[in-house]
Amino acid sequence: MNISYRYLALGSLLLARLATAQASTALPADAEVRRILSDRLGARQASAGIVVGIIEPSGRRVVTCGSLDKDDKRPLNGDTVFEIGSATKVFTSLLLADAAQRGEVALTDPVSKYLPPEVKVPERGGKKITLQDLATHTSGLPRVPTNLLPKDPANPYADYTVQQLYDFLSTYQLPRDIGSQYEYSNLGVGLLGHALSRRAGMTYEALLRARITEPLRMPGTVITLSDTLKRRLAVGHDAEAKAVANWDLPTLAGAGAIRSTANDLLSLLSVALGETKSSLAPAMASMLAVRRPTGTPGLEIALGWHVFATAGGHEIVWHNGGTGGYRSFIAYDAKSKTGVVVLTNMFTNAGVDDIGRRLLDPSAPLAKPAKEEVKVDPKQLEKLVGRYELMPGFVLTVTREAEHLFAQATGQPRFEIYASGDHDFFLKAVDAQITFQTDDQGRATGLVLHQNGADRPGKRIEGAAPAAKEHKEVKVDPAIFDRYTGRYSLTPQFVITITREGDHLFLQATAQPKFELFAEGARDFFLKVVDAQITFQDDQGRANGLVLHQNGADQPAKRMEDLAPGHR
Numbered sequence: 001m002n003i004s005y006r007y008l009a010l011g012s013l014l015l016a017r018l019a020t021a022q023a024s025t026a027l028p029a030d031a032e033v034r035r036i037l038s039d040r041l042g043a044r045q046a047s048a049g050i051v052v053g054i055i056e057p058s059g060r061r062v063v064t065c066g067s068l069d070k071d072d073k074r075p076l077n078g079d080t081v082f083e084i085g086s087a088t089k090v091f092t093s094l095l096l097a098d099a100a101q102r103g104e105v106a107l108t109d110p111v112s113k114y115l116p117p118e119v120k121v122p123e124r125g126g127k128k129i130t131l132q133d134l135a136t137h138t139s140g141l142p143r144v145p146t147n148l149l150p151k152d153p154a155n156p157y158a159d160y161t162v163q164q165l166y167d168f169l170s171t172y173q174l175p176r177d178i179g180s181q182y183e184y185s186n187l188g189v190g191l192l193g194h195a196l197s198r199r200a201g202m203t204y205e206a207l208l209r210a211r212i213t214e215p216l217r218m219p220g221t222v223i224t225l226s227d228t229l230k231r232r233l234a235v236g237h238d239a240e241a242k243a244v245a246n247w248d249l250p251t252l253a254g255a256g257a258i259r260s261t262a263n264d265l266l267s268l269l270s271v272a273l274g275e276t277k278s279s280l281a282p283a284m285a286s287m288l289a290v291r292r293p294t295g296t297p298g299l300e301i302a303l304g305w306h307v308f309a310t311a312g313g314h315e316i317v318w319h320n321g322g323t324g325g326y327r328s329f330i331a332y333d334a335k336s337k338t339g340v341v342v343l344t345n346m347f348t349n350a351g352v353d354d355i356g357r358r359l360l361d362p363s364a365p366l367a368k369p370a371k372e373e374v375k376v377d378p379k380q381l382e383k384l385v386g387r388y389e390l391m392p393g394f395v396l397t398v399t400r401e402a403e404h405l406f407a408q409a410t411g412q413p414r415f416e417i418y419a420s421g422d423h424d425f426f427l428k429a430v431d432a433q434i435t436f437q438t439d440d441q442g443r444a445t446g447l448v449l450h451q452n453g454a455d456r457p458g459k460r461i462e463g464a465a466p467a468a469k470e471h472k473e474v475k476v477d478p479a480i481f482d483r484y485t486g487r488y489s490l491t492p493q494f495v496i497t498i499t500r501e502g503d504h505l506f507l508q509a510t511a512q513p514k515f516e517l518f519a520e521g522a523r524d525f526f527l528k529v530v531d532a533q534i535t536f537q538d539d540q541g542r543a544n545g546l547v548l549h550q551n552g553a554d555q556p557a558k559r560m561e562d563l564a565p566g567h568r
Contacts, residue, residue: 027054027338027359030063036355036366037065044346048237049076053262053341054359055273055332060266068345069235069243078263081220081233082343083246084328085256085321086186090268091212092193092254093135093304097283098211105199107132107290107303114195120170127178134192135303136292138181140174141188146495147487149508154324156511157256158248165191165251171560175492182294182301186255189304193254204253216268216278220261223253233259234345236325240428241346244325256321262341269332269339272317288317316360320353329356336360349431371420371433380422381405383443384436388458390449393553396434396458398447407434412530471526471533476519478503484536484543488557496548496557507534 028036037050049066062078099105105114110128112121121129124140133139145168150156169191197204205223213221225233236244249257270276272284287303294300300307308316318331325345329352332339340359342352350367357364381400388396390409397408398417405425408414417425417434426433432451436444449456481500488496497508498517505525508514517525517534526533532550536543548555 027056028362030061033063033359034065036358037063040355041066042372044241046070047241048344048346049234050342050344050352051076051078051080051262052355052359053078053266055266055269055275055339057337062262076234079220079232079261081225081229081259081261082328082345083236083323083326084258084260084343085323085326087319087321087328087330088254088256088258089189090304090319090330091208091258092189093287094280094283095196095207095211096131096135096192097287097303098280099196099199101283101286105131111191111195114199119166122169122172122174124174125177129178131192131195132290133178134188136290136301137184137188138179138292139185139188140176140178141185142493143183143185143187144511145187146493146510147497148511149497149514150511153513154245155247157252158250160251162251165194182292186252190249190252190255194251212280215280216271218264218267221264222259223257225259236323237346238325239348247323256323262343265330265341269330269341272332273334273337273339320351322347322351327351329353331356331360333360371418371426373418374420376419376422378403380442383438386444387461388447389461390456390458395461396447396449471520473518474520476522480522481505483538483541486543487560488546489560490548490555490557495560496546
């Protein structure tokens with residue numbers, strides 16, 4: 001377990017600057033596209049693949065590389081089905097724009113207008129959250145709800161209920177003024193989809209089908225897969241090319257529940273580019289009329305779409321997405337009448353955004369190719385084993401098991417690291433690399449951790465790792481557990497939820513698994529899965545806060561509202 005300020009997400013905002021050169025109207029030939037895809041997949045072609053769809057004045061084309069799964073060698077094509085994750089948000093915002101065109105809603109309507117009256121949507125400064133605020137990620141709502149407590153982290157939104165959504169909205173306090181700042185929010189757009197479906201009197205999927213996919217003849221764009229579409233579904237894979245489960249989002253469907261195909265998404269882009277006449281064309285055009293800054297120079301948020309203005313006078317309109325086993329990117333340039341779709345059944349931090357940008361603009365750089373693993377003599381690996389201090393109280397411990405090397409940071413899980421050279425290693429679980437510094441005998445004297453654009457040196461420290469303080473479990477009266485059940489806020493977006501089940505107490509952090517707490521005193525508890533402890537601050541028989549002790553730090557958290565009935 002890693003109690004940290006991280007969140008399961010459905011894709012992330014691309015912050016890398018798009019190339020500023022004027023986009024070319026001539027997109028690369030199929031052979032060049034296939035070469036790019038082959039380079040990206042490398043040895044993973046045996047289990048995963050990429051499908052690229054291109055629309056240009058001369059027509060449409062689809063280029064593919066790789067496999068549906070390691071045991072399924074059927075060729076990929078434009079009708080192969082992928083999860084598109086946050087690219088779903090474009091559809092949700094199109095539903096909003098279409099409903100506004102029909103006069104069913106106004107962009108400035110408060111979302112509370114379309115929710116049950118007992119739901120108290122947070123307000124601030126006399127302002128209410130509007131539908132437009134949700135579509136532009138400026139509502140002040142967090143990326144995910146703090147009461148997202150998945151039973152299965154591999155399918156994190158599957159058991160999140162409508163009642164939990166309403167409970168969250170009715171108790172959340174906005175940390176900033178509505179409309180004052182862009183903050184990407186799966187919760188916000190999921191709420192928008194929920195509100196629109198309530199206004200239409202049908203499920204989100206039924207609304208999607210009635211208003212978008214049937215009129216545009218997009219039969220492969222669904223949430224619930226038919227038997228036929230299941231047979232065309234590319235199996236999702238994680239960064240280590242292991243098959244993973246598909247995601248389900250019954251309550252927040254508008255944030256990322258859609259599955260689609262390259263051919264279908266090209267049909268959507270065809271309307272955006274004016275190549276296909278549709279009653280949806282006015283709504284799609286209106287999506288770009290609303291613009292708000294994101295805080296990144298040259299990058300704005302429209303209704304659903306992100307828009308980047310190039311120095312050459314072009315606008316690249318785009319969105320990306322990702323679930324546990326997939327990444328997606330869709331974009332178009334109205335001036336050159338070109339568009340691209342890139343879908344893959346392999347999740348990586350880098351995604352496929354750079355491939356899509358490169359196709360629209362040949363001067364845009366491609367991401368660095370994935371590191372190729374090489375074999376290193378185990379005797380050399382042994383010389384790298386040791387403890388490296390990155391900062392006081394935070395140590396990276398490197399261990400060896402036969403031909404495998406592992407790294408474990410203080411209070412965090414252990415991950416295998418893979419050699420790309422005698423001194424250079426990389427992780428597959430996250431985008432991070434390690435370079436070892438050695439003496440004349442090849443023994444490591446230090447290392448540098450490369451992550452998030454920073455290089456963090458760590459000096460080798462001698463001696464064995466200090467033994468963790470022994471925490472001895474003691475018996476306490478389970479009745480005291482009721483004092484502690486509740487929700488405690490470490491930050492506005494990161495909440496620790498304490499629950500009781502019979503004689504057992506449990507802790508669950510936002511979007512992370514649930515773990516049992518063990519008593520070593522009436523107020524002091526510890527976890528066995530990781531070196532972390534909890535001290536409850538008691539106020540006349542009821543906890544009003546707690547302190548999380550981890551990685552040498554003491555992090556206080558104030559108690560929030562009591563748990564809703566049924567969660568104790």
